[in-house]
Amino acid sequence: MSLTIPALANKLAGLQSSAIRDLLKLTTRDDVISLAGGLPDGALMPRDRIALAAETALRDPAVLQYTESSGWPALREVIAARASAEIGRTVAVAEVFITHGSQQALSLLAEVLLDPGALVIVEDPAYIGALQVFRAAGARIVAVPLDSEGMRLDILEDLLAAGERPAVVHTVATFHNPGGVTLASERRRRLAKLAEEYGFWVIEDDPYGELWFDQPAPAPVASYSPQVIRLSSVSKILSPALRVGWLIAPERVCRAVELLKQGADLCGSSLTQQITADLLTDTPWLAAHIDSIRATYGTRARALTTALRATFADRLHCTDPTGGMFIWAEFTDDTNTSTLLTTALNAGVAYVPGAAFAVTNTADSSLRLCFTTSDEDTLTDAVTRLAEASRV
The missing domain is CATH 3.90.1150.10 (Aspartate Aminotransferase, domain 1)
Structure with a gap:
């Protein structure tokens, strides 16, 4: 047969x-x-401090149980407070969603924001993880080149003037991977204004923002518009193995992401999320x-x-x-x-x-x-x- x-x-x-x-x-x-x-660098990861946080967390039997799909409540409160300081406005806990690293946040957002064939604008060169996500979503991808001040917004404006209507513009605005450049302050304001004028979402992918050398990066793009969805994680400042990332977005976006996450993995790890909350709230040590x-x-x-x-x-x-x-x-x-x-x-x-x-x-x-x-x-x-x- x-x-x-x-x-x-x-x-x-x-x-x-x-x-x-x-x-x-x-x-x-x-x-x-x-x-x-x-x-x-693994040698810079705080193994002893993570071990202490794990020991503390494990004293509570609930830490080994399922948690909410949107994330461990105490961690969401911590992220909301940190995001409020970064963005310069009050970020409600309902606008914070915890994910299995920021890559999962990007993947879930692609499902929420994109229909097959939808236009996504990316930078060129582009973050490979974003390309993989958008291609899997069946998006039509158009690239805008970088210069020493980040994404060339004059070229983005030309695309918009020619009638292109992106659903999403993706940017690694701060310490770009792979381009190594940072989007200038005025371009950040302009990108946010264009999002509001033309009705698209900006995904500001920011895993590196805290790793500045001489002075902090400009204010996040999300500072200028609620149409900017901000992603980050603790992978670069604590440890990738914690697998804790998050997105900051309007509540309706977070609720849509929650529906999809429930179908993907129900929820994240309450153990690593509680460890992360402990580390992020120890502000002098951090x-x-x-x-x-x-x-x-x-x-x-x-x-x-x-x-x-x-x-x-x-x-x-x-x-x-x-x-x-x-x-x-x-x-x-x-x-x-x-x-x-x-x-x-x-x-x-x-x-x-x-x-x-x-x-x-x-x-x-x-x-x-x-x-x-x-x-x-x-x-x-x-x-x-x-x-x-x-x-x-």
């Missing part, structure tokens, strides 16, 4: 695995310095902890940019990160970074080719470098290895 193999959903046909996740499988050798992964991360990452970012410029001179241009985790660099001699990668791995250094983030522009000569998980000497060594590979 012949077998009839059941089909998978048609929406899977256009999806691809994350190029970064695939690349990380190739960078596990001890002799490879990886500047590829977007990982926080401030000192984040200051330590900022200082370490800032030193490493400067070491990497210094080494790149000293080694490559005019052959390679790179961003000057003022926060976050990434540097975006571009060869000026048409070096193809996808082709170069195999030679670089053989030389003992890994990066992510810019093509992995490209939407319209091919970014063939670009690359993203993460400076968070290596010390200054190792970063300098990585640049030496990259230079050797590029001369082969």
Whole structure:
């Protein structure tokens, strides 16, 4: 008897695995310095403080039970208070929804805000996780390029004037991944105004905002309009393993997200959410902890940019990160970074080719470098290895 193999959903046909996740499988050798992964430094994660918070939480039997789909109530109160201070207006607890990392928030929002074929505007280069989500939702994706001040709003305005009507504009406005730039204050105001004028949502994806080096980033885009939905998490300041993210949105959006989350996983972990609430409310400890991360990452970012410029001179241009985790660099001699990668791995250094983030522009000569998980000497060594590979 012949077998009839059941089909998978048609929406899977256009999806691809994350190029970064695939690349990380190739960078596990001890002799490879990886500047590829977007990982926080595990040595800076507060293991002892997390253990103490876990011990405290486990004294209450309720912490091992299911919690509300919208999140552990005490954590939502903490996030509402922090968001109120960041945005400059009172954020109600009903406007806070806790998710399994901010990536889940993005995925649930795509289901709530997008019908198949809806237009989504993204930045180019783009955050890969956003592209995966919007492609899975069947969205039509149009890219707007970045410059040194973030998304080119003049190009967005041209698209709107030409009749394009996005349902969503997605932006990593602060310390962009992968572009390493920050959206200027005036552009933030203008983006919010355009959202209100043309009736679209802005998703402000902000996992890096607290990782500034010398001075805080401009006020969030969400400061200027209730049509801006703000996402963040504790993955970069505490630990990715906690899997605690959130969205700040109008209550009707949160309630719609709640319906979908109930169908996805019922609720998040009450244990890790209570641990997170404990850590976020210990404000003197938290401030000192984040200051330590900022200082370490800032030193490493400067070491990497210094080494790149000293080694490559005019052959390679790179961003000057003022926060976050990434540097975006571009060869000026048409070096193809996808082709170069195999030679670089053989030389003992890994990066992510810019093509992995490209939407319209091919970014063939670009690359993203993460400076968070290596010390200054190792970063300098990585640049030496990259230079050797590029001369082969």
